[in-house]
Amino acid sequence: MTWEPRPSPVVTPENEPYWTGGLDGELRIQRCRDCDLVYVYPRAHCPDCLGDGVEWFVASGRGTVYSYTVAHQVAGWPEAELPLVNAYVELDEGPRLMTNLVDCDPADVAVGVSVEVRFEPSEDGAFAVPVFTPV
Numbered sequence: 001m002t003w004e005p006r007p008s009p010v011v012t013p014e015n016e017p018y019w020t021g022g023l024d025g026e027l028r029i030q031r032c033r034d035c036d037l038v039y040v041y042p043r044a045h046c047p048d049c050l051g052d053g054v055e056w057f058v059a060s061g062r063g064t065v066y067s068y069t070v071a072h073q074v075a076g077w078p079e080a081e082l083p084l085v086n087a088y089v090e091l092d093e094g095p096r097l098m099t100n101l102v103d104c105d106p107a108d109v110a111v112g113v114s115v116e117v118r119f120e121p122s123e124d125g126a127f128a129v130p131v132f133t134p135v
């Protein structure tokens, strides 16, 4: 098994701005113009009112840790890159995003800690995957 730290996403017209945003340093998410819901992950229709009046905007890239877990063993993941911090980050705009926390000591991670987005290249380098780091 080879190590694929950030597998390349399957890109569709509905999610392309999300995956390409990181190449420009932007966390792009969607908002429904009809009911004002802000949501992740990308969808062509609002998950609340099912309308198609959705638009992209650039999120602040800031949020807080909603929940997290620290993995000390991950099959196929190099020991030098462990532990791996998996987290749900609640963006300042509202929605929660499953991600990794990077560039931090897991002992310093806690629910409610402020974080901001970083981007790591996908395996093929064509896209950028949002991850977060404490600030």
Ligand SMILES: [Zn+2]
Residues within 6 Å of the ligand: 032, 033, 034, 035, 036, 037, 046, 047, 048, 049, 050, 051
């Ligand atoms: Zn809506």
